[in-house]
Amino acid sequence: MKKEVKKPVLAVGPFHPLQEEMEFFQLTLDGEKVTDIDVRLSYNHRGIEKISETLQFDQIPYLISRICGICSASHPLAYVQAVEELAGIKPPPRALYVRTIINELERIHSHLLWVGLGGHFIGYDTVFMWAWKYREPVLDLLEEITGNRNNYGNVRVGGCREDVPNELIPKILKELDEIEKKTEMLTKAVLDDPVLHARLKGVGILKKEDAIRYAVTGPTARGSGVDIDVRRDDPYAAYGELDWKVIVQQEGDVFAKAVVRLLETFESIKIVRQALKKLPDGPITAEVREIPPGEAVGHAEAPRGETFHYVRSDGGNRPIRHKVRAPSYVNVPSFKASCIGQDIADVTLTLAAVDPCYSCTERLAVVDRCNNITHTYETILQLSRQKTTKIMKELGVQGLKMEDLRIG
Amino acid sequence: MNQQELNSRISEIKNKVTAIEQKADNRIYIPCEAGNSYAVCKFLFEDVGARFCTATGIDSDDCFEVLYHFSYDRTGCVITVKAFIRDRKNPAIESITPFLPAAEWIEREIHDVLGIDFINHPNLKRLILADDWPQGVYPLRKEVKK
Amino acid sequence: MSWKIWSLKKSPWVFHVNVGACNNCDIEIVNCLTPKFDIERFGIKLVGSPRHADALLVTGVGTRQAIIRLREVYRQTSKPCVVFLVGACPCGTGIFYNGYHVEGPVDKIIKEIDPNAIIAYVPGCPPKPEAIISGVVKALSAL
Numbered sequence: 001m002k003k004e005v006k007k008p009v010l011a012v013g014p015f016h017p018l019q020e021e022m023e024f025f026q027l028t029l030d031g032e033k034v035t036d037i038d039v040r041l042s043y044n045h046r047g048i049e050k051i052s053e054t055l056q057f058d059q060i061p062y063l064i065s066r067i068c069g070i071c072s073a074s075h076p077l078a079y080v081q082a083v084e085e086l087a088g089i090k091p092p093p094r095a096l097y098v099r100t101i102i103n104e105l106e107r108i109h110s111h112l113l114w115v116g117l118g119g120h121f122i123g124y125d126t127v128f129m130w131a132w133k134y135r136e137p138v139l140d141l142l143e144e145i146t147g148n149r150n151n152y153g154n155v156r157v158g159g160c161r162e163d164v165p166n167e168l169i170p171k172i173l174k175e176l177d178e179i180e181k182k183t184e185m186l187t188k189a190v191l192d193d194p195v196l197h198a199r200l201k202g203v204g205i206l207k208k209e210d211a212i213r214y215a216v217t218g219p220t221a222r223g224s225g226v227d228i229d230v231r232r233d234d235p236y237a238a239y240g241e242l243d244w245k246v247i248v249q250q251e252g253d254v255f256a257k258a259v260v261r262l263l264e265t266f267e268s269i270k271i272v273r274q275a276l277k278k279l280p281d282g283p284i285t286a287e288v289r290e291i292p293p294g295e296a297v298g299h300a301e302a303p304r305g306e307t308f309h310y311v312r313s314d315g316g317n318r319p320i321r322h323k324v325r326a327p328s329y330v331n332v333p334s335f336k337a338s339c340i341g342q343d344i345a346d347v348t349l350t351l352a353a354v355d356p357c358y359s360c361t362e363r364l365a366v367v368d369r370c371n372n373i374t375h376t377y378e379t380i381l382q383l384s385r386q387k388t389t390k391i392m393k394e395l396g397v398q399g400l401k402m403e404d405l406r407i408g
Numbered sequence: 409m410n411q412q413e414l415n416s417r418i419s420e421i422k423n424k425v426t427a428i429e430q431k432a433d434n435r436i437y438i439p440c441e442a443g444n445s446y447a448v449c450k451f452l453f454e455d456v457g458a459r460f461c462t463a464t465g466i467d468s469d470d471c472f473e474v475l476y477h478f479s480y481d482r483t484g485c486v487i488t489v490k491a492f493i494r495d496r497k498n499p500a501i502e503s504i505t506p507f508l509p510a511a512e513w514i515e516r517e518i519h520d521v522l523g524i525d526f527i528n529h530p531n532l533k534r535l536i537l538a539d540d541w542p543q544g545v546y547p548l549r550k551e552v553k554k
Numbered sequence: 555m556s557w558k559i560w561s562l563k564k565s566p567w568v569f570h571v572n573v574g575a576c577n578n579c580d581i582e583i584v585n586c587l588t589p590k591f592d593i594e595r596f597g598i599k600l601v602g603s604p605r606h607a608d609a610l611l612v613t614g615v616g617t618r619q620a621i622i623r624l625r626e627v628y629r630q631t632s633k634p635c636v637v638f639l640v641g642a643c644p645c646g647t648g649i650f651y652n653g654y655h656v657e658g659p660v661d662k663i664i665k666e667i668d669p670n671a672i673i674a675y676v677p678g679c680p681p682k683p684e685a686i687i688s689g690v691v692k693a694l695s696a697l
Binding site for chain 1: 572620623
């Protein structure tokens, strides 16, 4: 009979919320390399699509912005775009710009969050603290505009709920300047740090053909040379009227994905600046009568990739079917292609590079069949950090410190 | 290819489908019978080069529908294949996972919540319902209320 | 006051459990550790195992699959412990009340195992870090 031995739990850090028991990803090891992965969803399944059928069209944005905390602007946007397409409603121009501004501010804080997490997984806790500290001003701005740091509830069928007051614009621009300076510092530090090069390059490679077979989207796809971005391909909100670049890298490794996210943050800052400058006057909501029978799709580029919604109506005031597809749903399975053959020490990083919901990354367990050991998440995290320390020793450098992240 | 070329490419499969409906410049719906959905999806993925977005399962009173959504990113066109499954007692459709690993999870999910069988799916085990969720109860079917 | 309660009040070690949350509350909890809020100055520390914890921070509605694990975690947590329900979801399932996969609210589930459980509610969607810190400090002062 197989005897399962749990490795002793190592107390990790001052901070990370960890879950011991809830295995979500189970990886199988052969020696030091991953050979297979099994995934069990269900812990977060709340039956949202069925709940949607019990709500009216204008109540649904509140439900679906709570699908995922960090994509909480993109889900309602994709949904209302579907309903507006179904009903032939055109939101007024100012509403389109406000939607763009909110969504790009969300992208900025989401990417900074990711950078912090990535830093944590490899043992760069100063990067974590720093990135999350400089995320706060963005959250404060969002709170000033919409009333909440997350779950903005700002999008409605036909337009927006809260406007960006013109008096607030100088403050937003000033904050963006600060954030840009900080992000420049961080980007330069990441791109120049030899330890990060050694730690992240060549790790967790997702090849382009796998990226296509797994139909990944967002930075996960763009880091593997797949040039797709819903904002450019099927323009919505005000993206078609603004000047910005889609960032693509070819290597497909964790480093490439980090570069995509960092450079995208600059593009987002650019977009918000332009949107504020060109913000047209006028109302922020159009009149909505009934939603006629029919069906439509709506998609938006969330920080993680494409959110996709399908809505079908029979003319009543509730949808008869509402399909929701979050970007992580297509990105996370690609973990199978990018993780097989990886070292156990690189597993958290590879998964984090796909940028699933934060809680998903915690639910990782690795089964070592040969030695009958189950490694819990904490152990794997420690291994990742130990690998970074080893690389630092080999290169004879200290790696990023807080002093490096100061403006000159 | 541009939208016009895309439209004419798609019309190559018109003998396998019931219709090709263009609801807007960049929204195409292709209703077909479940028996042909595999060929149509393969054509869209391999020949046209569209990206698979997701699939929607619907309980439509007299039949089941499985909608496969594809996106042709070059023109931003979303192409939806609507496969109608007429047999309500034993609903089944051929899985597209063998050539499109991206569909593995969503077909498992539709199987969980609607009870549709995906023939030749490599791994059709439970995905999103709890371990102790009763067998044979499909939450997204119309007859199941909370 | 027993020495156990005293040590809990002085420097509570908390363990975070997600039973089906959208992540917003989880991220706001982690935000509490970042320099702007810095809960470590209150002696509050997040630990990696319920066995080392004095308090549980529970987020999420309590999905059918997750509550099995929640019961395990509660049993393993050393007593006395305080269960903080962070967010609208564990306090009363929030907007997901009629979901077919939702077995919450979480306080009902905890009370089934331990009718004398000490439960504190921190509502909000998500509660701001200030609210979470305030809730934790208030509850511990009242013990």
